[in-house]
Amino acid sequence: MPHTPIDKNKLVYIFNPDLDSIDWTHICELFYKVNWRTRVEDEIRLAFSKSTVTLFVYFEAQIIAFGRTVDDGRYYAQLADIIVDPDYQGNGLGKSLVSKINEQLENYHFVTLTAAPGKGDFYKSLGWKKQTTAFIWPQGPKQRRQHTEPEAE
Template sequence: MVRHPAALDWSSSLETLDWSELQSLYRLAPLGNKDQALLRTVFANSRFKWFVRDAGKLVAAGRALSDGGDCSYICDVAVLPSHQGTGIGKEVVARLVADSHGHKKIILYAVPGKEDFYRQFGFLPMRTAMAIFEDQEAAIRRGHLAPD
């Protein structure tokens, strides 16, 4: 039985984190295949992070990369399919937005089709956002970038 978000275990600690479980979470969500070494680096460098467990099992995660004043970038938000639609994703984003309070801007980019999930928190599309992805062609194919 999936429990209410408030009844789950919420932690920001990397010490108790099973990195292979985090990797599996992203694969199953699905949010892609993320290398464990890369996950260690990016989570260690992220000022804010949340890991959600249900009876010890990792069911959701998310992080925000913050410079401590100007900008906080929310990313890697994912919930296991078995727990999606129960309010956990919303609570993860709400916590990262609250953690980021005081920054001049909080930014993110959604998986195409998930924009409305973020609108409910007040996020609006950025008119001039641009990016260089390691694999530009793949980012264009996935719908993250608009070709020139």
């Protein structure tokens, strides 16, 4: 159930905008709003500048969703920072965001993502498959708890 229904005809999708035009304070607020680790404006802007694909979704001149890739520009890409403002979730924005970014990666050899805890079923519903050979080097107890298999005792 959407929190704020929207007219999808009023959505504007902008690929690879001039990053100087982005309100990075607002972007950091959206990370906070979805309970992700705190982002620093200059650092997240720099991270986005290194991405081959960035996508920002506007509704009434306000960014309400965004995403990007972490990639080498040709062979390997990972979808990253797929964020939809919780006030606008339930409108199909996540699906649209992932699909539109994925379309830009058509000729890549390997496209992956790390789902936020509890979001695996969403990605499965879009056709993503769980990878059997992926590994993570946990950057702390929270990542170990949320993103790794339980260790045998």
